[in-house]
Amino acid sequence: SATAPGYSYFLAGLSLLTGQERIVLRLVTLILSLGVLVMLWFAWDGATSPWTRFAALLPLAGSNFFIKSASYIVTDNPALLLTAGVLVLTLTGKSPAALPAAGLLAAGSVFLRQITGWLEVPLFLRAVRRPAQLWVVLPALAVLGLLIHAWGGLVPPAWQTQHRGEIAYAAGAYQLALLALMGPFFHAAAGGSWREAGRSPWVWAGATLGLVLALAGPTNASHEAGRWGGYLWNISAHFPAPGQRSLFFLALAPVGGAMLGQLARILWRDAGQLAALPWFAALLAFLAAGLSNRQVYHRYFEPTLLVFLLLWLVLLAPHRRELFRRPLLWLGSGQVLLTLLTAHLRTFGPA
Numbered sequence: 001s002a003t004a005p006g007y008s009y010f011l012a013g014l015s016l017l018t019g020q021e022r023i024v025l026r027l028v029t030l031i032l033s034l035g036v037l038v039m040l041w042f043a044w045d046g047a048t049s050p051w052t053r054f055a056a057l058l059p060l061a062g063s064n065f066f067i068k069s070a071s072y073i074v075t076d077n078p079a080l081l082l083t084a085g086v087l088v089l090t091l092t093g094k095s096p097a098a099l100p101a102a103g104l105l106a107a108g109s110v111f112l113r114q115i116t117g118w119l120e121v122p123l124f125l126r127a128v129r130r131p132a133q134l135w136v137v138l139p140a141l142a143v144l145g146l147l148i149h150a151w152g153g154l155v156p157p158a159w160q161t162q163h164r165g166e167i168a169y170a171a172g173a174y175q176l177a178l179l180a181l182m183g184p185f186f187h188a189a190a191g192g193s194w195r196e197a198g199r200s201p202w203v204w205a206g207a208t209l210g211l212v213l214a215l216a217g218p219t220n221a222s223h224e225a226g227r228w229g230g231y232l233w234n235i236s237a238h239f240p241a242p243g244q245r246s247l248f249f250l251a252l253a254p255v256g257g258a259m260l261g262q263l264a265r266i267l268w269r270d271a272g273q274l275a276a277l278p279w280f281a282a283l284l285a286f287l288a289a290g291l292s293n294r295q296v297y298h299r300y301f302e303p304t305l306l307v308f309l310l311l312w313l314v315l316l317a318p319h320r321r322e323l324f325r326r327p328l329l330w331l332g333s334g335q336v337l338l339t340l341l342t343a344h345l346r347t348f349g350p351a
Helices: 006-018 022-041 050-061 064-071 076-092 098-112 114-127 131-151 169-189 201-216 231-236 247-271 273-290 302-319 325-348
Strands: none
Touching: 006 022, 006 076, 006 098, 022 050, 022 064, 022 076, 022 302, 050 169, 050 302, 050 325, 064 076, 064 302, 064 325, 076 098, 076 114, 076 273, 076 302, 098 114, 098 131, 114 131, 114 273, 169 201, 169 231, 169 247, 169 273, 169 302, 169 325, 201 247, 231 247, 247 273, 247 302, 273 302
């Protein structure tokens, strides 16, 4: 694997106590995956009803990609646990210990998946308001520096030929296309309105970003080029792709960019700059980090994007009279259905 060795070290140490049976190590990954849901459950204000929390968690809990990553010994969900922890502490934490804890979790996340170095962005934006705590950005930087020194690059030597530093613009287009599909459900849950969006520079800037990413590089499905492994690649393969630019992503990426601008605009207007800026900057940093990986897999994006969308609602909830659960339940039910069709039936269905 081209990822950092942190989870391998963790399981190797744990196996001295539990043994090395595969099922035991899979159960460890499952427990850590459930930890993501528990952490996000408690990210909400205490006044938020359990049914609202359940509805907001269902799209992630029912995700095919979250469930599969919880079922195998892979780094995705353990890294997501640490990533979600950093985001919850930096975006919602009020305790003086929140930022130091987030800094340590960010270091752990980088040691599991070095691409999560983007977490330094929200950490810095929070810490810069408290100069005495600026040190919280150092642990993750130190871990990343040690990895680069050991490898002579951002990935282990065996993978450096494959990852040649090219920019994978398709990753940005894919992420925004996903946001175009999932974002409206969270937007509707907050009672969001598009009435003024047509005049908003946020929305137009986001749409322009989506169009640029969809045009800047190839977005046609290609197993050889790393553009495969996800619903949207399967769908886009049925669309024309003049000049290797899929019309599917040319249509969806600008919509997703507009959705991102709309979400940021609403959060900035209603919750204020101190809430909106770290959330928006962190999401842009996550999007930018994805451009560095030529393997544009759906599973790298969907769970983290769902964490961002849920935390958007968490930050907005104190400024809303109520949140509407039905759109979230519709999205969550769709996720469960897709999982049943693509994972459960494939595994346990008739031969």
